[in-house]
Amino acid sequence: MNTKKISDGIWYLLLAGALVLPFIPGGIENTFHGHVLTMVFLYASMAQAWNIISGYCGQTSFGHAVFFGIGAYGAAMAVVQFNSLPWYGAPVGALVAALVSIPISAPCFRLKGHYFAIATFAIVEIFNRLFMIWDWVGGAIGLDYPILEDGWRNFSWSSDKTGYYLGALFLFALVFGVVRWIDSHRMGYYLRAVREGQETAESLGVNSSLVKLSAMALSAGLAGLCGAFFAQYNYRVDPPMVMSLDMSMKFVLITILGGLGTFWGPLLGAAVLIPLQEYTRAYLAHLGSGVDLIIFGLIIIYTMIRQPTGIMGLIRGLAPRGRDASNDGGDR
Amino acid sequence: MAILTVRNLTKSFGALVANNDISFDVESGTIVGLIGPNGAGKTTLFNCVAGLYRPTSGRITFEDRDITNLPSWRIARMGVARTFQVVRPLKEMTVLENILVGAYMRTGNPAEAMASAKRCMEMSSLSHYMDRRAGGLTIGNKKRLEVARALATGPKLILLDEAAAGLTTTETREMVELILRMKSEGVTILMVEHIMEAIMPIADKLVVLNGGEKIIEDVPGVVVEDPEVIRAYFGEKYSRRLRKGAKEGNDDGRDA
Numbered sequence: 285m286n287t288k289k290i291s292d293g294i295w296y297l298l299l300a301g302a303l304v305l306p307f308i309p310g311g312i313e314n315t316f317h318g319h320v321l322t323m324v325f326l327y328a329s330m331a332q333a334w335n336i337i338s339g340y341c342g343q344t345s346f347g348h349a350v351f352f353g354i355g356a357y358g359a360a361m362a363v364v365q366f367n368s369l370p371w372y373g374a375p376v377g378a379l380v381a382a383l384v385s386i387p388i389s390a391p392c393f394r395l396k397g398h399y400f401a402i403a404t405f406a407i408v409e410i411f412n413r414l415f416m417i418w419d420w421v422g423g424a425i426g427l428d429y430p431i432l433e434d435g436w437r438n439f440s441w442s443s444d445k446t447g448y449y450l451g452a453l454f455l456f457a458l459v460f461g462v463v464r465w466i467d468s469h470r471m472g473y474y475l476r477a478v479r480e481g482q483e484t485a486e487s488l489g490v491n492s493s494l495v496k497l498s499a500m501a502l503s504a505g506l507a508g509l510c511g512a513f514f515a516q517y518n519y520r521v522d523p524p525m526v527m528s529l530d531m532s533m534k535f536v537l538i539t540i541l542g543g544l545g546t547f548w549g550p551l552l553g554a555a556v557l558i559p560l561q562e563y564t565r566a567y568l569a570h571l572g573s574g575v576d577l578i579i580f581g582l583i584i585i586y587t588m589i590r591q592p593t594g595i596m597g598l599i600r601g602l603a604p605r606g607r608d609a610s611n612d613g614g615d616r
Numbered sequence: 617m618a619i620l621t622v623r624n625l626t627k628s629f630g631a632l633v634a635n636n637d638i639s640f641d642v643e644s645g646t647i648v649g650l651i652g653p654n655g656a657g658k659t660t661l662f663n664c665v666a667g668l669y670r671p672t673s674g675r676i677t678f679e680d681r682d683i684t685n686l687p688s689w690r691i692a693r694m695g696v697a698r699t700f701q702v703v704r705p706l707k708e709m710t711v712l713e714n715i716l717v718g719a720y721m722r723t724g725n726p727a728e729a730m731a732s733a734k735r736c737m738e739m740s741s742l743s744h745y746m747d748r749r750a751g752g753l754t755i756g757n758k759k760r761l762e763v764a765r766a767l768a769t770g771p772k773l774i775l776l777d778e779a780a781a782g783l784t785t786t787e788t789r790e791m792v793e794l795i796l797r798m799k800s801e802g803v804t805i806l807m808v809e810h811i812m813e814a815i816m817p818i819a820d821k822l823v824v825l826n827g828g829e830k831i832i833e834d835v836p837g838v839v840v841e842d843p844e845v846i847r848a849y850f851g852e853k854y855s856r857r858l859r860k861g862a863k864e865g866n867d868d869g870r871d872a
């Protein structure tokens with residue numbers, strides 16, 4: 285298991301490196317790079333959450349903005365409406381996201397193939413409209429955070445943003461840690477078995493409905509946590525900001541670029557697309573909004589044509605002829 | 617004691633009756649062969665037993681429990697494993713990973729699952745291909761993978777649907793050895809097989825289907841003498857050769 289050792293090594297080195305970075309003078313404090321790195325960790329986490337159900341389990345969801353949004357509203361509601369702490373709002377939001385995902389996806393899972401993906405599209409629109417007219421959660425105006433004291437208690441920082449960076453890093457460690465665990469345990473094998481052939485998996489004792497629903501709930505719950513972070517970071521939330529197809533597409537595109545159904549894919553995709561997004565926004569803002577999405581789109585089209593397995597596929601292709609290269613005369 | 621009983625099983629697809637009122641038993645610890653011409657309804661019967669199809673009528677019990685309308689994953693967990701005639705590798709997973717999926721049915725512990733998967737992989741002579749992508753295997757290895765994966769679930773009864781079809785003579789002999797080894801480890805076997813040289817010498821009993829109906833159920837020696845079976849399936853010339861083979865107890869497959 286050589287590749288596993290390499291992957292382990294990279295994982296721990298990365299975490300250690302990212303953790304000491306803020307303590308190096310000029311590392312990230314109040315720099316634009318600090319902001320970009322924070323966003324990379326956030327979007328990588330979000331893409332990884334999506335990857336659980338859509339990459340590993342093969343059920344392509346375009347509805348994850350809903351779960352992301354519910355988590356964002358969870359944190360924001362706690363702070364804005366209840367004068368409480370995001371520490372209570374975030375887990376409640378994540379839990380609600382997980383619970384909501386079950387009745388939503390159960391009927392969708394009965395749909396075959398692309399119809400599942402299409403059904404999830406509609407769900408984003410439904411929730412977007414619902415939150416737009418729902419006064420209790422601020423309607424179309426959304427929720428604006430009051431001025432809060434900086435620090436971990438409020439999970440908010442206005443001057444030194446190192447706290448956000450570390451928060452995003454912990455989120456990243458949590459989501460990726462969960463997927464690492466899954467990957468090497470029964471759940472990971474069952475997810476992929478369902479993706480590769482549901483009837484075959486069932487013939488091997490896999491309760492595929494349960495596997496899909498639990499993967500969806502876990503994926504939605506983690507997406508909710510990411511959303512909570514997003515609300516804290518932006519100090520506000522409104523429906524188009526979180527519950528939009530744009531947002532859903534980002535999670536999808538990041539993962540596809542990095543490598544669908546792979547552990548490192550979401551991070552690699554985010555590491556390429558997010559800096560691109562942030563720097564084009566900063567330096568090409570005069571061209572109007574949406575430039576980042578145009579560039580996203582072009583990169584994805586190029587990837588789909590030249591390297592459908594994403595950056596991970598590229599890396600595997602560079603590795604010495606091993607398991608993926610070997611072919612024993614059968615189909616590809 | 618019968619581990620599996622099939623009673624009055626009927627399965628129709630619209631107007632087509634693929635299984636018509638079929639009844640038979642599979643005794644624990646034996647090898648039962650299910651034979652018959654193409655389209656006789658053998659795979660359909662397997663699919664009914666394994667829970668992939670819902671029978672139109674009839675009753676199937678496994679270890680005295682009714683499994684007729686249970687979902688396939690439940691039946692698998694009770695101890696009934698099956699292979700697919702048209703192989704279904706989990707393509708993007710490696711050979712070892714495919715077998716691990718089966719092994720995880722009995723344990724959630726990764727080390728235990730790995731140990732059991734490796735054992736099944738060795739028994740099926742697949743160790744050499746352990747890290748290969750299953751979709752890229754040759755048909756022979758895909759056939760072996762079907763068996764290895766089913767075996768990894770630790771079944772009490774295994775349903776083998778033409779596990780030797782498409783294999784070379786040597787590979788067929790290895791498959792027969794594997795089946796005998798499974799039997800010696802206490803696994804009951806119900807197998808569909810067209811290669812008579814593979815099934816005649818090892819089957820304790822044969823069940824013959826034709827046009828969706830059971831035409832006979834008996835020991836191989838009697839089945840090959842049966843005029844109806846000869847007419848429906850073997851043909852005169854072939855059957856004479858088989859009778860000779862059964863008498864001499866030889867399993868030479870070269871004249872297949």
Ligand SMILES: Nc1ncnc2c1ncn2[C@@H]1O[C@H](COP(=O)(O)OP(=O)(O)OP(=O)(O)O)[C@@H](O)[C@H]1O
Pocket residue numbers: 629632634652653654655656657658659660661701
């Ligand atoms: N899902 C299905 N829908 C409609 N008809 C089916 C279905 N499955 C099988 N049949 C039909 O049922 C009949 C029996 O098919 P089955 O596959 O069980 O035969 P078999 O004995 O396994 O044949 P072979 O030796 O060729 O594998 C055939 O006429 C087949 O076309």
Ligand SMILES: [Mg+2]
Pocket residue numbers: 658659660701777
């Ligand atoms: Mg068949």
